[in-house]
Amino acid sequence: MKTTDLIRxxxxxxxxxxxxxxxxAVREGTIPAAAFDAWLAQDYLFAGDLLTFQSRLLxxxxxxxxxxxxxxxxxxxVEAELGWFEEKARERSLTxxxxxxxxxxxYGDLLAELGGVSYPAAMxxxxxxxxxxxxxxxxxxxxDPAYREFVEHWTTLEFEEYxxxxxxxxxxALARADGAEIEESERVFGELARLERDFWExxxxxxxxx
Ligand code: HMH
Numbered sequence: 001m002k003t004t005d006l007i008r009x010x011x012x013x014x015x016x017x018x019x020x021x022x023x024x025a026v027r028e029g030t031i032p033a034a035a036f037d038a039w040l041a042q043d044y045l046f047a048g049d050l051l052t053f054q055s056r057l058l059x060x061x062x063x064x065x066x067x068x069x070x071x072x073x074x075x076x077x078v079e080a081e082l083g084w085f086e087e088k089a090r091e092r093s094l095t096x097x098x099x100x101x102x103x104x105x106x107y108g109d110l111l112a113e114l115g116g117v118s119y120p121a122a123m124x125x126x127x128x129x130x131x132x133x134x135x136x137x138x139x140x141x142x143x144d145p146a147y148r149e150f151v152e153h154w155t156t157l158e159f160e161e162y163x164x165x166x167x168x169x170x171x172x173a174l175a176r177a178d179g180a181e182i183e184e185s186e187r188v189f190g191e192l193a194r195l196e197r198d199f200w201e202x203x204x205x206x207x208x209x210x
Contacts, residue, residue, distance in 0.1 A: 006128070006189045027141065035203055049107070066168060069165075104202070
């Protein structure tokens with residue numbers, strides 16, 4: 001099994017993870033500020049959890065197929081991203097100490113659990129997390145100017161190449177995985193895709209309550 005098989009074999013789940021009215025509204029410029037700010041604040045918390053997960057993954061990554069290189073680069077990138085979120089929050093006069101929404105907490109729990117799954121499943125999970133964002137933000141392009149820099153952040157060639165590098169490392173791990181590890185990778189992929197969908201849903205419904 002390869003990473004791309006996971007997407008091909010779960011088209012509905014993947015579609016829900018990467019297409020959402022939230023992203024359509026970003027593209028159209030009609031996203032309520034409360035929804036966008038809710039997304040920003042919760043994604044900042046998510047990125048902090050992601051940094052922890054990525055550090056642990058790097059610690060057990062093999063030399064082969066550039067896994068350490070792509071993960072070390074990703075670690076630097078996600079730390080820089082935390083700084084970028086802080087800057088964007090300042091520009092929007094937003095404080096970044098929100099209560100952790102249950103969906104963000106559930107996603108954080110899954111990321112923590114990924115510390116205990118096999119290396120192929122954890123590597124596949126990181127690829128899926130980033131690939132989902134690449135596709136999701138692509139669906140928001142070309143964005144209304146108000147949100148263009150956010151769309152551009154996850155649709156650059158550099159980010160696309162990072163996701164491809166993660167895919168190479170994940171495919172290399174999956175090629176060596178046994179049956180139980182493949183099954184675990186499939187389970188984790190499904191859980192991640194559902195949480196990606198829930199994350200958009202959480203952000204979008206925050207706009208409705210405002
Ligand atoms: C919810 N998924 C979510 N947030 C992100 N920033 C990414 C994926 C990509 O890093």
